[in-house]
Amino acid sequence: MANIAGEVLSPRLVPLSDRIAAAFIPRFNIGSSVNLNGTRYAYAGAAWTFDISKDIFVEASLAAAVHDGKTGAIIPENRLSLGCNAGTREAAALGFRLSDRWNLVTTLEHFSTAGCSAQPGTASPRGPANIGAKLGYTF
Template sequence: MRTGIVLGLGLLVVSSVGAIAADAKRPAPATYPTSSQPSLLSEFRIGFSAQDPWGPEGKDGSANLTGEILFAKPFTASDLFTSYFIPRPHIGGSVNFDGRTSFAYAGLTWTIDITPNLFVEGSIGGAIHNGDKDVVGINVHRQALGCSPLFRESGSVGVRLSANWSVMATIEHLSNAGACSENRGLTNIGARVGYTF
């Protein structure tokens, strides 16, 4: 059942990327002057991830639906290099399909272009979760996370398919950094599709 869900989500992302690539080949519509007022939202992302594949929560395979909103940079820089140091605030969440740890998070994201189409990202922030905080003797599918909130870090490698669409591979880690007695944390890996406004 869980394998079917993961495969179904994988097919959904792959078919979305195919549709986006097909749209990217169509000629661009005529553009008209728009308001110069800056937008609050920068990007929306959705995807899936494997839940802690190297730990107890990943036994037998377990998947998450993930979503994230990135907001516009609070200010702009006059040159491209300096702009890389200005982060975009973000909020997001991860819902586990098997009743294991789900979480919501917020933080800052830095995006660096390697080429016009290839980019890397790093983010840091905090997360709140519904997981176990202490050791649970009989529940072999839950990880003791020690406390809530936790620190959350992530890294991504992405490809821009068009001016608006991108696809990326992401790894994220949640941990309390030794602030509580239990501190194994969670590490999830996955793929996401992004739409830039």
């Protein structure tokens, strides 16, 4: 399955020169992911970026999310049962700054249904997880 995703990150609200202190200042993010087989989701939350060096960084994010995937009693065999339409999105990333403006980021993200289930007495649905790469531009 292939996804196409986009995300916008705000600058840090309080710019700090100390990179360790700056890692604890979140940036707001908003984004979406479209699976070419049909399920889409959107999210909004916060991301924390830690600069390992001038050119390498790691990032973690947590967001509230909604999707339009399959829920309910009848789910096609080739689709995940997602339980309910609301959940959370967690992500971890490793990024490389290619220049002052461009970066390349490898990402692992997971949409969690937070244990909700559309059917009482059934197992908690599993949310999708994606591995990918993003090309970023800083304005």
